[in-house]
Structures are given as structure tokens and as C-alpha cells.
Amino acid sequence: MAKVSIKEVAKQARVSAATVSRALSTPKLVNDKTLTRVLKAVKDTGYKPNRFGASLRTQKSGNVVVVMPDITNQVNAGIIRAIENEAMQAGYSVLLGDTQNIEARESHYGDMVTSGQADGILVFTPRIPFPVDENRQAFHDLPPLVNSCEEIPDDNINKVLIDNKAGAMAAVNHLISLGHKRIAAIKGPSFTPSTESRLVGYKEALNDAGIVIDDRYIITGDYGTDSGVVAMEKLLRLKNRPTAVFCFSDDMAIGAMNTLREYDFKIPEDISIMGFDDISYAKLMSPTLTTIKQPLEDIGRESMRMLLALMKGEQTTCKSITLPFELVIRQSTGPVPTS
Amino acid sequence: MAKVSIKEVAKQARVSAATVSRALSTPKLVNDKTLTRVLKAVKDTGYKPNRFGASLRTQKSGNVVVVMPDITNQVNAGIIRAIENEAMQAGYSVLLGDTQNIEARESHYGDMVTSGQADGILVFTPRIPFPVDENRQAFHDLPPLVNSCEEIPDDNINKVLIDNKAGAMAAVNHLISLGHKRIAAIKGPSFTPSTESRLVGYKEALNDAGIVIDDRYIITGDYGTDSGVVAMEKLLRLKNRPTAVFCFSDDMAIGAMNTLREYDFKIPEDISIMGFDDISYAKLMSPTLTTIKQPLEDIGRESMRMLLALMKGEQTTCKSITLPFELVIRQSTGPVPTS
DNA sequence: ATACTAAATGAAAACGATTTCATGAGTTGT
DNA sequence: ACAACTCATGAAATCGTTTTCATTTAGTAT
Structure with missing residues (x-):
């Protein structure tokens, strides 16, 4: 059952440890007859090569x-x-x-x-x-x-x-093409470069459309569902509510949708929601979630x-x-x- | 940058390899002065113990x-x-x-x-x-x-x-307590013991309530969302549709809900849906999903x-x-x- | 001062594989 | 029959640790 080393196998097969090693890793180097003998011994003893021994020697893990x-x-x-x-x-x-x-x-x-x-x-x-x-x-x-x-x-x-920036631009442009002008963003934590790139894309798309950027429309979450809930609650409190929200993750979008449902907002009639990622649940939400699909x-x-x-x-x-x-x-x- | 062994450190610290080893794993065995010397050498050389060497010796990985x-x-x-x-x-x-x-x-x-x-x-x-x-x-x-x-x-x-069986019974009993009699099950693959136990629980709960088991109400899925969609479609085609469906996973329940939405059934007014697992998305669905929470x-x-x-x-x-x-x-x- | 203990250290033997190098056994060509 | 091969194999070194055992040194009790 337990610790059988290459030497045991060698003894059983009446060959040297070197031959056993060769039989297992480079069978072409060993004679057919001895090969079968070794293989039988391996099977009989239930030998499993110890990876540490090998790795130590080969310097490969x-x-x-x-x-x-x-x-x-x-x-x-x-x-x-x-x-x-x-x-x-x-x-x-x-x-x-x-x-x-x-x-x-x-x-x-x-x-x-x-x-x-x-x-x-x-x-x-x-x-x-x-x-x-x-x-x-x-x-x-x-x-x-x-x-x-x-x-x-x-x-x-x-x-x-x-291309996170381009992805964000595609998202925002989609919203703009639907006529939205008050477009909020629920972004991820600042220490994630993906968020920073997407934020740049968000701003650039707005700029390109001649829409002025309002910092109150930019909320920071942590990419998780709960933070989407909280962020959306903040947005709803604004005097000039956004008509569309671009969430930097599907999870935050799902959280945001939850908040909207709770306060009886209709999606997308009252407020449009976009996600980012296309996780498997995105298409199973109600309503199904528009998003940027990552491959x-x-x-x-x-x-x-x-x-x-x-x-x-x-x-x-x-x-x-x-x-x-x-x-x-x-x-x-x-x-x-x-x- | 690369391969610095315990010997290099030993040389730097003017001690033996044994002492270096001790300094790192059982510092109490080595004199304070030499200890600091060794530690400095370790730092200077950027030494990282090679796990394979150690594992080979200790037989622990x-x-x-x-x-x-x-x-x-x-x-x-x-x-x-x-x-x-x-x-x-x-x-x-x-x-x-x-x-x-x-x-x-x-x-x-x-x-x-x-x-x-x-x-x-x-x-x-x-x-x-x-x-x-x-x-x-x-x-x-x-x-x-x-x-x-x-x-x-x-x-x-x-x-x-x-206790999968008891969990399933709790689920079915909940449905029974709401007055349901035509209770379907969307189960997992037969090779999973969890499914078999839950199925036993499902049947036992029905039996206990004097409800006869109808095999047409038992559909097999694979625990994934897509299989929930398909299974629910099958159930909807039945002449005597179930009024409640107990899905053996939240994912299948989510799939089932999707199908119901597609065909304009109201949940739970027309058909009740139960899941199993309590994944994080269960509480974010619309409607939120009743389920058996696994810890x-x-x-x-x-x-x-x-x-x-x-x-x-x-x-x-x-x-x-x-x-x-x-x-x-x-x-x-x-x-x-x-x- | 002598003997005895405790503390700190080093030398060397593992651990289990791979691989280099050398050797012996067969082949082949002359 | 001998050189020059190839093929198959084994002995031994090696990888980087840990740990046993022995040794040295210092400290303590007599």
C-alpha cells in the first residue's frame, strides 16, 4: 500500500534503478523484454514515482x-x-x-x-x-x-x-444611442486597473457625445452584489436621478437591479442598467441583463x-x-x- | 535572483548548513548571535528554502x-x-x-x-x-x-x-403546508448520492402526507441552470401541471423560473418554486428564491x-x-x- | 583541579528520483 | 578475425534539505 521506492521495483525486476527510471520516462531506451518485466514489477508493487525526488533532480515541479x-x-x-x-x-x-x-x-x-x-x-x-x-x-x-x-x-x-476602456466606451455609447444623457457609473475599487481603464472609457464616451461629467454620478463599489445594492441606493437619492447606470460588473448590476425592484422602479422603462462580464446569470435575470461579454x-x-x-x-x-x-x-x- | 541554496547561506554566515536549517525551522536551538548572523545572510542572499529538498527528507509536502x-x-x-x-x-x-x-x-x-x-x-x-x-x-x-x-x-x-434527505423533506413539507398537492421535483443526476438522498426525502414527505407519487413529476437535470430550463419546459407540457416544483439546486430553480417567466406564469401565484443550496444569487432573483440553505x-x-x-x-x-x-x-x- | 552536564555546532547520512559516464554484449563491415 | 559501431545496462553522482550523532566549548558541582 505504502512507500515503495524505485529500488524495490528495481529489485523485483532484477534491474537497476536507472533502468526503471528509463522504462517509465523514456521507454525507447530500454529493451522490450526488460521493459515488460519492469512494467510488471511496477504494477505488482503499486509503485508511484515520488515527485519530490524527481523534482529535486530535474528542477521542474x-x-x-x-x-x-x-x-x-x-x-x-x-x-x-x-x-x-x-x-x-x-x-x-x-x-x-x-x-x-x-x-x-x-x-x-x-x-x-x-x-x-x-x-x-x-x-x-x-x-x-x-x-x-x-x-x-x-x-x-x-x-x-x-x-x-x-x-x-x-x-x-x-x-x-x-480592452477595458473600449469595452466601457461601447457600453456607454450603447446607452447614449438610446438617448440617455444622465448616465451614472458604478465602478470598482480604485486599486484595480480594470476599473480605472473602464472609468477612462466611460468619461471619454461621454465627452465625445458632449455630455458633461457629473462626479455625483460616479459611485465606487467593490465588484460584488452587495455593493451594487448600496451604490444604487445612493443614486436614487440624487435630485437629478440618472436614467441609465453602467455597472462595471454584472454582480453590481444585479445588486443595482435588486434595489430598483425594491423601490418599484421599472427596468428599463424608468432606468436602464448595464453590466460588464456576462456571467452565466446575466441572461437569467429578470429582466435579462445587457452587458459587455468577456471571453x-x-x-x-x-x-x-x-x-x-x-x-x-x-x-x-x-x-x-x-x-x-x-x-x-x-x-x-x-x-x-x-x- | 535565482538558485541560492542553503550552502551559500551557510558560507556567508560562516556556519554549517545544519545551523542554517535550524535557524530557520527551530531557532531556539541556535545561539542568538549566530542566529542574527544567519538571518542576515538569508536576507542578503535572498534565500528561499527549496521545498522539494525539504519534502524529500521529511516526507511531508x-x-x-x-x-x-x-x-x-x-x-x-x-x-x-x-x-x-x-x-x-x-x-x-x-x-x-x-x-x-x-x-x-x-x-x-x-x-x-x-x-x-x-x-x-x-x-x-x-x-x-x-x-x-x-x-x-x-x-x-x-x-x-x-x-x-x-x-x-x-x-x-x-x-x-x-442531511440531504431531511433537507428535501423540509422543502416538500414547506410546500405541503402551503396546500400544494401536485409537487414536482427537478432532481440531479442519478450518480450523485446527494440527489438520491433528496429524492428519498421528497418521496417520504409526500408519502407521509398521503400524496401519491407520480413519476411524471420527477425530471432529471444536471444541477445546472440550462437543465432547469429544459426540465421546466417538460413539466409545463403535462396535462396536470404541478402547482409547485422542488428543484434540487438553486441553479436549476433559476433555470425553471426563467422558463416560467418566458411562458408568462406568475411565481408563486401560478406555480411555486423551491431551490436547494442558497447560493448568493438566490436572494437576488425576482422573485427571491425560497430554498434550503447549505452551510x-x-x-x-x-x-x-x-x-x-x-x-x-x-x-x-x-x-x-x-x-x-x-x-x-x-x-x-x-x-x-x-x- | 576533576568530573560531569548542558548548550551550540558541524560532519555526514539519509530521502528518491534522474542522468552522466563507462562498460559489456551484439552487429556489421572489412 | 578485428575494428568500429550501436544498444542496453549499471554504478555512482547529484539535486537541497533535515536530522542523527559526535564533538567542542563553557559552565557547574564536587
Whole structure:
């Protein structure tokens, strides 16, 4: 049942440990007859190679770390799944780090890659989770690292992003095209670059349409449903209520819709609501939620593929790829009310 | 930046590798003056202990594996978070396995614990993910293992469960108390023990109330939203439509509600809907969803704690703990329609 | 001063794999 | 029959820790 090492197998098969190792990792190097003998011994003894022994020697762990701020978030969960599919196909295991935006946790997971416990790292938080040499010159002065979704402000880092600014502009332009002029925003926390980009897009779209920006229309949430509830309550208290609200996440939009329902506002007749993400529940809401779709699966897949390329040494230049978003129009947005 | 081993530190600090090791793991064994010298050297060199070396020697990995069928599921995501919090506090890292009910994947992650890459395993699927000696006698003939949520039919396994049968009975009894007699069920896949238990509870509650069970009222889904949509469509086609539907997951309930909305049924005036889980979106639906609340955080925490106790050798008997559920009454259920 | 204990340290032996290097056994070509 | 191969294999070094065991040094009791 328990601890059977390569030597036991070697003894059983009447060969050396070296041959057993070869039989398992490079079978072409060993004679057919001995190979079958070894394989039988492996089976008989129930031998499982100890990964630590191997890793110690090869300096490869077969692990990748994924650092995420919040796995309970639907957006991230979808990404994780794609990552894991891709990693598994390539023979890697995923060490998942849910950091809840706590720096100590980020470091904990970051250390795994600096200490050799993982061969690469996928970073979905806006910080590199380990100390770096600040006068480094290029991306290969770091361990294999890919930064996704929340952009780290550093040009020497590989990235997989969506164009948050353009996404926000598409959202706001959609509202403008419906005749809205009083367009509020429920944004995310300022420390997330995605929020900052979307905010820029929001403002630029308004500017382009000649609408003056009113700071009272910009409320900060935390991307979660509850903060959407609170933010919407604030907006309802304004003298000049907005006729449309662009929420920087579907979750906040769902919270906002809840508040509107509670106070008997009709969506979209009284107030239009837009989300961002297109989580699976967006199309199941009542009304269904108009939103900007993020290609979650693509983000996960491309991030992992880039990391794999880095780990294999196939990618020699620093890359940043931007994936397309999509405006998904559903029921929660409509023409500006006439009254 | 890179590979600095304990020897380098030793040289810098003018001590032996042994002392460095002691300084880091059992500082009380080393003289104060040398300790500070070593610590300085550690800092100067940027030394990070290589986990493989240590693990190889100590036979402890500091990892636990969590095998889950679907991390995109809100229920599971909440559990994972609690697990990770608890694991981290105890100094363990979590290797997350999203198996999507594929046996090969389960084995992949199961092997991690048999091969020593992890010290224990949390199993949320209804199978042990590695080959076992079938004539084993007790739970300690396995590596540290805790089975949660989906019960593995084996008495010699540690478990953390909720009482699915009683939960289902509570749900159905709630509907019965509202006067419903034609109560349908949208269940999960038959290979999940949770579904089977809930089905037993559903039937028993009906029996107890003297309501005869009609198989046409029992539809099988896959716990996901889409299957709730399809299942509800089937129910609507019945000549004698049910007046209430008990869905074995909130996701399926949300799908079912969507179908009802599409065909202009009023919830709960025409048809009452019940869910199971109490995911965060349940209270944000319109109408808000009546459901059976699973204590997700408790499940995660208790599972991990049990595993920790097993790994430390503190738990010497096979345990099964059952956590309480809670009936959460919201808007989606109401009195049976009179017409 | 002598013997004895306690504290601090180092040398060296693990842990379990992989891989280099050397060697022996067969082939083939001359 | 001998050189020059290839193929299959084993011995041994190696990866980076931890930990046992022995040794040194200092301190204490006699």
C-alpha cells in the first residue's frame, strides 16, 4: 500500500534503478523484454514515482500557481476552469491561490514560484506577488509569469487582457444611442486597473457625445452584489436621478437591479442598467441583463498557453495580447424615458 | 535572483548548513548571535528554502488536494474559499482539482496523495479517486481523506455531510403546508448520492402526507441552470401541471423560473418554486428564491479541520459529521392557487 | 583541579528520483 | 578475425534539505 521506492521495483525486476527510471520516462531506451518485466514489477508493487525526488533532480515541479483575488466570483471561476483544462493537457497541475486581495497571501503564493515549488505563475491581481529586482531589464529576468485581467503597470511583463476602456466606451455609447444623457457609473475599487481603464472609457464616451461629467454620478463599489445594492441606493437619492447606470460588473448590476425592484422602479422603462462580464446569470435575470461579454474561456486558455510557452522557453519576446469583448444587448436597457 | 541554496547561506554566515536549517525551522536551538548572523545572510542572499529538498527528507509536502466536480458552481466556490482559508492558517497549500466528473481527472488528482505530493485529500465527488485495497478494514488504511457533500458509500471513510434527505423533506413539507398537492421535483443526476438522498426525502414527505407519487413529476437535470430550463419546459407540457416544483439546486430553480417567466406564469401565484443550496444569487432573483440553505463555509471549514486532524494523527476514529441545513422562505413559494 | 552536564555546532547520512559516464554484449563491415 | 559501431545496462553522482550523532566549548558541582 505504502512507500515503495524505485529500488524495490528495481529489485523485483532484477534491474537497476536507472533502468526503471528509463522504462517509465523514456521507454525507447530500454529493451522490450526488460521493459515488460519492469512494467510488471511496477504494477505488482503499486509503485508511484515520488515527485519530490524527481523534482529535486530535474528542477521542474510540474506545477503552476494561479493567483486570483476571488474565486467565488463567477468570472474568475470560469477562467480557472479554462486554465486548468489547458494546464492538465500539458501535464501541469494547478496550485490555486485565492488571495482575497490580501498582500500576505499573494506573497505566499508568489514564493512558491521563487522557491521552485512551481515552474510558472499566472497573476490576476494588479501586483507581482514577490519581490523583484527593480532595475531589471526584461521579462525574462522574472520566472515565467503571465499577468491577466488586472494589468500590472510594467511593460516588461507578459499580459493577456481585454480592452477595458473600449469595452466601457461601447457600453456607454450603447446607452447614449438610446438617448440617455444622465448616465451614472458604478465602478470598482480604485486599486484595480480594470476599473480605472473602464472609468477612462466611460468619461471619454461621454465627452465625445458632449455630455458633461457629473462626479455625483460616479459611485465606487467593490465588484460584488452587495455593493451594487448600496451604490444604487445612493443614486436614487440624487435630485437629478440618472436614467441609465453602467455597472462595471454584472454582480453590481444585479445588486443595482435588486434595489430598483425594491423601490418599484421599472427596468428599463424608468432606468436602464448595464453590466460588464456576462456571467452565466446575466441572461437569467429578470429582466435579462445587457452587458459587455468577456471571453472568459479564451482568457484562461490564452493565459495558460502563454505561460506554457514561456516555461518551455518557446517565447522569447515579451508579449501582450488583447482579446475581443462583445456588447450583448438584452432587456435591461431601453430608450430614455420621455417624461 | 535565482538558485541560492542553503550552502551559500551557510558560507556567508560562516556556519554549517545544519545551523542554517535550524535557524530557520527551530531557532531556539541556535545561539542568538549566530542566529542574527544567519538571518542576515538569508536576507542578503535572498534565500528561499527549496521545498522539494525539504519534502524529500521529511516526507511531508505541505499540500492538500481538493477534488471537486465543478468549481464554476457557486456552491463549490464558496466551499473552496473556506477550505483555503483554513488550510492556509495551518500552513498548507491547496491543490485544486476540477474534475468535471471525468474519472481520469479524479485519478490524476488522487495520485497526488498516493505519490506523496500531497499529505491529504478532500473528496467532493462520490468516488475515491485512487485504487484502494478493497479488503481494507479501517479508515486509516487510506491516506488522510475526508469525503464531503457527495457521500461515498463506504463506512470506513471520514465524512462531512448535510442531511440531504431531511433537507428535501423540509422543502416538500414547506410546500405541503402551503396546500400544494401536485409537487414536482427537478432532481440531479442519478450518480450523485446527494440527489438520491433528496429524492428519498421528497418521496417520504409526500408519502407521509398521503400524496401519491407520480413519476411524471420527477425530471432529471444536471444541477445546472440550462437543465432547469429544459426540465421546466417538460413539466409545463403535462396535462396536470404541478402547482409547485422542488428543484434540487438553486441553479436549476433559476433555470425553471426563467422558463416560467418566458411562458408568462406568475411565481408563486401560478406555480411555486423551491431551490436547494442558497447560493448568493438566490436572494437576488425576482422573485427571491425560497430554498434550503447549505452551510457552505461550515462545510469547507469542518472538512479541512478534520483533514488537518487526520494528518496530524490527532483523530484516531472514523468520524462522520452532519451539519445543519436551514429552510429559507422567500418569495418564490406561496399558497396553492385556488382555481 | 576533576568530573560531569548542558548548550551550540558541524560532519555526514539519509530521502528518491534522474542522468552522466563507462562498460559489456551484439552487429556489421572489412 | 578485428575494428568500429550501436544498444542496453549499471554504478555512482547529484539535486537541497533535515536530522542523527559526535564533538567542542563553557559552565557547574564536587
